Amino acid sequence: MNWDFADPFVIDLCVGAEDIDGLGHANNAVYVSWLERCAWRHSQYLGLDLAEYRRLDRAMAVVRHEVDYLASAYEEQQLQMATWIVESDQRLKMDRRFQLIRPADGVTLLRAKTTFVCIELSSGKPKRMPAEFVEGYGRALRQPFPLEL
Template sequence: MNWDLANPFVIDIRVETDDIDGLGHANNAVYVSWLERCAWRHSQSLGLDLSEYRRLDRAMAVVRHEIDYLAAAYEGDELQLATWIVESDQRVKMQRRFQLVRPADAATLLRASTTFVCIELSSGKPKRMPVEFVEGYGQALIQPYPLEL
């Protein structure tokens, strides 16, 4: 696969009937749910699941999505969604990038960037990342540059 960045975390997605809107392709809101699913599975693979968030009274909450919809996905399409952690101040903010690809024709359907802020679950207020977040997410942090310069 021709990923934008090296060493992605990848999930497989199949476009289901319920994902399709009145225009006959996957609805834009569905893409956002796929981004969330991919980010969560990546977090879980790093040892940061919902139970760990609750234990630490911390969570990474979305504060901004930037999405470029490049091509449509259709019912039955088999897709791959990749994510990378490309930036972290190791205090409060973290940024992920995403790339959605249809392997059948190697088309990139979407590129996205999401900014997260660490919050205290009990108050909902921004709080410093615990060491578990700094270390867990830090192990996946990459340099945000293209493979081909």
């Protein structure tokens, strides 16, 4: 695959009939749900699952999505979504990049950037990342190539 950054965390996706909109391709909202699925699986892989979030009374909450829809996906197509953590202030904010590729022809269908802020679950207010977040997410921090959305 021609990934934008080295060492991606990748999940496999298959476009289902329920993902198709009235225009005959995967609906834009479905792409956003795939971003969330990929980010969550990566967090789990790093040892930061829902149980750990609850134990720490902290979570990473989305505050901004920037999405470039580059090509359409169609029913039954096999896709791969990659993510990288590309920036973190190790206090409150963290940025992820995403890339969605159709392996059959190597076409990139989507590029996205999501900004997260650490919140306290019990209050919903922004709170400093606990050491477990700094360590876990910090292990996955990558240096991006100069690619702008």
